[in-house]
Amino acid sequence: MANKLKITRESGALTISYSWWSPAMWFFILFSVIWDLFIVFFIATGAGLFISLHLLAGIFITWLTLTRLFNKSTITVDRQRLTIEHGPIPWPFSKEHKIPARSLVQLFVSTSSVKVNNQPTYDLKAKLDTGVEVKLIAAEQDKQLLLDLERTVETYLDIKNDASFDLGNKDFDELDLQQMKEQLEQMKKLKKWLPGSIVKQMELAEEKIEQQARGAGTTGVPYAPASAPSRPAGSGRKDDDFFRRSATTGARPLPLPKHDFTYPLYYAAEGDAFTYLGNPYRLGRSAQIDWSDNHITTGRQLEVLPGKGGEVTHFYAQNERDRWAYFEERRLDDAEVAQLGFTGEDHPLRFNNGDERYYPRDEQQGTRYLGSHQQSIRQFIYFTTASGTQFRAVKPEGRPWEVYVMEVVDSGNFEAVGR
Numbered sequence: 001m002a003n004k005l006k007i008t009r010e011s012g013a014l015t016i017s018y019s020w021w022s023p024a025m026w027f028f029i030l031f032s033v034i035w036d037l038f039i040v041f042f043i044a045t046g047a048g049l050f051i052s053l054h055l056l057a058g059i060f061i062t063w064l065t066l067t068r069l070f071n072k073s074t075i076t077v078d079r080q081r082l083t084i085e086h087g088p089i090p091w092p093f094s095k096e097h098k099i100p101a102r103s104l105v106q107l108f109v110s111t112s113s114v115k116v117n118n119q120p121t122y123d124l125k126a127k128l129d130t131g132v133e134v135k136l137i138a139a140e141q142d143k144q145l146l147l148d149l150e151r152t153v154e155t156y157l158d159i160k161n162d163a164s165f166d167l168g169n170k171d172f173d174e175l176d177l178q179q180m181k182e183q184l185e186q187m188k189k190l191k192k193w194l195p196g197s198i199v200k201q202m203e204l205a206e207e208k209i210e211q212q213a214r215g216a217g218t219t220g221v222p223y224a225p226a227s228a229p230s231r232p233a234g235s236g237r238k239d240d241d242f243f244r245r246s247a248t249t250g251a252r253p254l255p256l257p258k259h260d261f262t263y264p265l266y267y268a269a270e271g272d273a274f275t276y277l278g279n280p281y282r283l284g285r286s287a288q289i290d291w292s293d294n295h296i297t298t299g300r301q302l303e304v305l306p307g308k309g310g311e312v313t314h315f316y317a318q319n320e321r322d323r324w325a326y327f328e329e330r331r332l333d334d335a336e337v338a339q340l341g342f343t344g345e346d347h348p349l350r351f352n353n354g355d356e357r358y359y360p361r362d363e364q365q366g367t368r369y370l371g372s373h374q375q376s377i378r379q380f381i382y383f384t385t386a387s388g389t390q391f392r393a394v395k396p397e398g399r400p401w402e403v404y405v406m407e408v409v410d411s412g413n414f415e416a417v418g419r
Helices: 025-044 048-070 143-156 177-188 196-214 334-339
Strands: 006-010 013-019 072-077 081-087 097-100 104-116 119-128 133-140 273-276 279-291 296-306 313-320 323-331 351-353 356-360 364-370 373-384 387-396 402-409 414-416
Touching: 013 143, 025 048, 072 143, 097 133, 104 133, 104 143, 119 143, 133 143, 313 402, 323 387, 334 402, 356 387
Parallel strands: none
Antiparallel strands: 006 013, 013 072, 072 081, 081 097, 104 119, 119 133, 273 279, 273 414, 279 296, 279 364, 296 313, 313 323, 323 402, 351 356, 356 373, 364 373, 373 387, 387 402
16 A cells, blocks of 8 residues: 555544655755745846746745645545545645545546646546546546555445456456455555454455465455355244344345455344454344335344343444445434424424434335334434434334434444454
8 A cells, every 4th residue: 555545443434644745845845945036036136027927936836835745635434424635735726525425336546637747647536326427536646545545445335346447447356366466465554444354354365365376276256255144043022013033024135245344244143143342242133124215225123232231232234325334223212202203194304403403315115024024114314414413213104103313333343253
């Protein structure tokens, strides 16, 4: 990875920053000092309007030099949005962006139309679900830096890389042995922030490549998904109105985990053990929701039991555009539900929670499978621009509203036991 990248991961967000400084800036510093001294000398000798254009050029060169000395770009990624900021010195040619994470389909690097010293530069672009391509970082000379940014963000957001967008125009499966080794060498530098499960998978990939080199192994793709966990039949308990055991009748099969980067909690079966924030848990009851939506296909309500005392925790997992997002949630009691305005069949068009005003996203319709039972439901996710907290309002047919308050959870907080 380019040494310029500084990566930190905390509070459910990934932060990547890099300085605009490069060794070429020594020339700009020297040039701007000489140019500015030249301008000062002629102004002092009474050059007047003759020097005005040179003065403007000197201001621009000094401004450019200062931005390269002190500025940095910061990319912040969480399950809600991707934000790119530049500073502290304003520079109008580097745009800032705030893009909803759910709309990101692919990141890729392309050749820019700008050349510096007759050398090519590169753009980091994002393809959105609307088909629009957004230029995130423009005219960057360090191609490897942009490729590392692309790989880091896609890994964190669980976006499958589509190599047809990239400069090389090769799929990973087509890489030869030497290219696989180079990819692994680059990925090694991500170890300090990646979960332990992907580090283990990288080590296994290295072993396979070594076997290939010796002719002792079988040909295969290094980052093959882990084998899917078993799904034992549930007990069919009926003591809860919105949870049953893991087995469901009539529900769509859950998609197989595509990688072993993080523990696939959405796919866990009753009794499966894992850790959350380093503490042991096992999966209790669950309910699956199949949505009639092309983008949001599946949801799963999960009851998580602590391994060493503590309280039962509930999560909601939702598959949107082939990516699983996780939320820790708490169900509101009847008084809280009524206070927010959920009465009868209709849902409120907005409600206040303290000083924050919440609005609903588009209605979701689907079927919730409760063991051997199923029910038609409507769902609204309420959001506010002032906070990451959301509310999930569920209306089962013929039953009262269920409302949950949700907080986004980083999927990297889940780990398989022993990893």
